[in-house]
Amino acid sequence: MKPIVYTRVALIVTNPQALRLGSLPRHHFSQAGGIIGTQGADWPLDDGHQGIKPSHCQIVWDDGAFCLVERNGDTRINGNQAPLGRDVSVRLNQGDRIRISSLCIDVHLEQEHHNLPDPERHLAEHTIEELLNAEHTDAGDLQNLPAPPGFDVSIPEPAEPSAALQTLMQPLEQISLDPLQALDAAQAQRAPQTPPISLDPKHYGLSEAPTPMDLASTRFEAISGSRSSSGEDRMSQHDTPSYESVSPAPLHSTSTLPAEPLLEGLGASVGNLDAAASYRLMLESGQTIRAFIQGLLALRNTTHGHQRLSLQSRTLQPIEDNPLHLGQSYEDTLRALFSTERSRVHLSPKAAVEESLAELSRHQHALLQGIEAGLSALLQAFSPAQLTQRFQRYDPDQTKAEQAGDWAWQMYNHYYNELKSDRQRGFEKLFWEVFEQHYDRALRAEA
Incomplete structure (x- = not known):
């Protein structure tokens, strides 16, 4: 067999987006060869990375083949990490890939180019219409080609017109009008050429179906799959999938569900x-x-509780950015938290809840400190020494020691009755005054 002789090589850049303006993404070299490099080369290339030398590599025709010779640059071929080396030559084959700096270049070896409609373009750059309309597809040229051995290229003589007329005039009764019978007849004729294909019992419905030959051989596959011959085993009832045994599997948290x-x-x-x-x-x-x-x-909400126990922050800021602290209704608060039109300067729902819970924790701690301080102040106010000193100011003439105990008890009864009367608020005022001082101090300490 006569070896194929390539008359030129086409080099095409597969990543033309890496080329700088002015560099062409393809070039053809004849058997005269040429230089690949920067300005002044037969094929100037520039990728902007300064990795291409003026005489980077060279295409030469040597011993009946195109070869790539590295000159001054690093040239790699077919994915090799190591460059060829200076003045090293390698024979180019169809489909080789050359790497020059950041450019990937495919090699296309071409024969006589006068057969192409446009010799300046590669075969892959022609459209199908251009190739079909080319002159080399002329039927006269095909008839002059030598016939293979044993192949009869003689054109049969046309049948007699009377025989064709008799065929068209045969009675309609001889022609079956049943489409199923016609399909069966066509299938019987093709049976020796298309052996039956048995069903796959494990992957039925999932395995790739063979390419159908014609309608006659596919009408049964379209309904129930290919039919098995009498010598082949059909799928057993055990392997046949049953719809009754199929039940919806429970949805796990990893599956696709609304929740x-x-x-x-x-x-x-x-x-x-x-x-x-x-x-x-x-x-x-x-x-x-x-x-x-x-x-x-x-x-x-301070309307249903004591004003002093309201959850109010002790830190001042220009705006209230927590939707839960705006004093709105539930519906307005919900929209302020989750609406697509919520304010851009409001806290996210998660941050708003975290801030509210942290405020509750600080409030609880400060509340305990305030209650403890208020009770301590009340206990101190009812100490015997302090009450005795106070009672002596009420009745300074009491000097009899033997009556001091009875006198103190009587004074305490008067004191208690006055304390719980409607005109007195000292007891309550004492507790809340001390409570608020310590409560406010604790909140500001943790803010």
């Missing part, structure tokens, strides 16, 4: 979920969020 973002936000598994359990989880989560928000709003 999946909620489970991800919870950060913990709640077990297997089907559609009903997923709906119930989302419903109960919404009810829980509603109760939580309403509870926080009620704690901050």
